[in-house]
Amino acid sequence: MGIITFVLALYAGDGQLLIYTAPAWASAAALTWFPVGGRKAVEWVPVVLHWLLRLLGGQTMYRRRVVKPRPAGTLALPGDAAALREYLDPETGAVMVHDPHAQTLTVILPVTHPAFVLLDPLQQERRVTGWGRVLATMCRSGRIARLQVLERTLPDSGAGLAQWWAEHGTDDGSWAARTYGELIDRAGPAGERHATTLSLALDMKAAARQIRTAGGGLRGGAALLRQEMTTLVTALRTADLKPGAWFTPTDLAVALRSAYDPGVANSLDRLGELGIELATAGPVAVDESWDRLRTDSAHHAVLWISEWPRALVFPGFLAPVLLSTGIRRAFSLVCTPIRSDQAARDIRRKKTEYVSDAAQRQRIGQIEDAQQSAEYQDVLQQEADLTSGHGVLRYTGLVSVSAPTTDELEAAVSAIEQAAIQASLETRRLVGQQAQAFTVAALPLARTI
Template identity: 45%
Template structure:
């Protein structure tokens, strides 16, 4: 009898480094401004001057200390200012102009994603998305895989190692690759189960067996959902310029290089027992976009879709949610991952929620070794400086500071050992047909994330940009 070995997963803490004593640059500037108002008034007019200017320096100082949604108020200033500016300029409201068709080859998406273009490969009919601002070219694959939680522990460990090797290979290609994995969960009302049972039910079968299957189907149908896994692969056309000279120049050369990366990724996923069913063409990718913006689109019988008309008809961005077409959406950021040993299937409770329409998006971005080493050295200097300053002031160092410093040391040790350094960001998009259902889904998702050992935060003032990066398979760089 063989002994099974489970590979635990543990993540580092979210870094909270600052300019001085763990305080961020805006908080230090705010406190300095408060002292700049208080000290001259005390020296010039004494206590009376301090009391006279109390509303000014107390308000400025409180902005650096008081918190709203677990963040200092001063750190909300850029987000609030940007949102107000876009609201005044009318950029939070989008309406499709039927009388002004989109230029050929562009996507009908709102916001800064409107500049994205698509290219169709003439041989394979695969669709590639080109972002002229970010200088990226992206292709999307539909991946099939067995139920991970039903596999043995050894088999789970083997597949996790295969996936890690696939990411490590992307980090060594030098093409500036970025990978986005989307797990789309759509409550389907049992259409798939009922259709399968109607097609396979035998009229001459044993009545007892038929009755048992009918009872099973009736029990399972209310909690059934359709799950779909997409993998978006993006390359940086600027960093891949030297590698694509053999194929010419421009977008044609970048497309040829992306084809090579797609073949390489397909082979890497096959080694991890992940089967690439197909690389999406225009119609499949357009249907994916319409499903994200229009709840219920996936259950209808629709003609072939075009990427030029795959965007929303209308969209209104609010402070904490979006209203698009016939649905409401909000985006949550996974701010903390499990900091204790967790099994590889720790996200099972979050992904398989009953009755929640959601898209879990994880974006992986390899970091060049020299850039990673510079960031590690900078972090080590900042932690050492903070510890020295706290010792001079007689302050006691927090345990969280030592844990974060140890995480940096572990990261450096892995990098020196030859492992790749990868940044990753997790976002959750929730969609419902009413605002009340959306709030209920957000509360349920927060509880499910807690059970998985994760913490989630709703993104405020940037829902439109976050929705584009989290709900659509375009592998955009995200910075919550």
């Protein structure tokens, strides 16, 4: 816009017209070239405008209407997640989340695995290879919209330790038995546990023909998604991962409630018959500010992993972030498969651009730097992986940090940022879109931002 204004003023009049239009093209040049907070000023324009529109329209505040019931089948979530619908699969008993706007159907699977960092390097390499095969399997059908890996830290109520002691312990009244029982009673509620889930989202647009063949609508989509579910479970078992039972409405209700209201997580764990209704699992109140989010009993902040490691790292490089203790956080890795033909075209385009740029640099006598060579080697490695049967995916990493107060939240965010530096990651705090980012980072719904 600045160039167009400058050229029109130059050809339409003399230098005086350039002076009159200087505020327009000078402001455009400033927005284009001057950075603010790590991004060019022009990149902040849509974020700020969208935030102001939502602020003026009252979209940054949510309150549950207790008297007015919600329509049946909805998830009672705020924001753009209010359109999500639940569908109970009659064959598997799994709850499927339907997004009518994005045309996706999502199912959630809990996964358990041994401690990766405690394995020897050969076992780690074997598991990494197996996980690569899982991702390649998800790319081949062309019907998967997203695969989300969500790893959460949850407060431990101590029920698991108490149950283990009741089943395997010997409570003979001795001093050792009494001391051990007292230790379990004290340490159990103060501990934390890790939970990992995989969320598989079916692209109903890409699979429209197969869905019509299977009966159409949600029933046809569920039939098609069951095929992908079977394929995923088989691939996970081949990769030495232990898939659990697919999420039921009760499991999803507990996950949503504990994300928005961490203060009741222990009660939900101890009292298995309370807080399991999906229709009431959403938050009671949500207040969104520029750089944080407040829900029922906690303050939240979402960090975006803007830069992944630029050099070769060990398979367990995320350990400083994932194993940070004393911090309530959720790490979400959203994997978006790219079709093989599109990935091949993108790789050919990148190779052509690099070869032409290298020839131009050689012609003008410019020296090749290490960053350009590393980028070209990365493109060649992607081409080799695609040829050998692996898939090409686009990764988005988000970290949601939660705390009871704002001071504790800022301390936890600083600790996560330092842990990310140890993991060779660059994190940036999202602003103007914390509510939308929270649904992606902390909820197992395989959404995008």
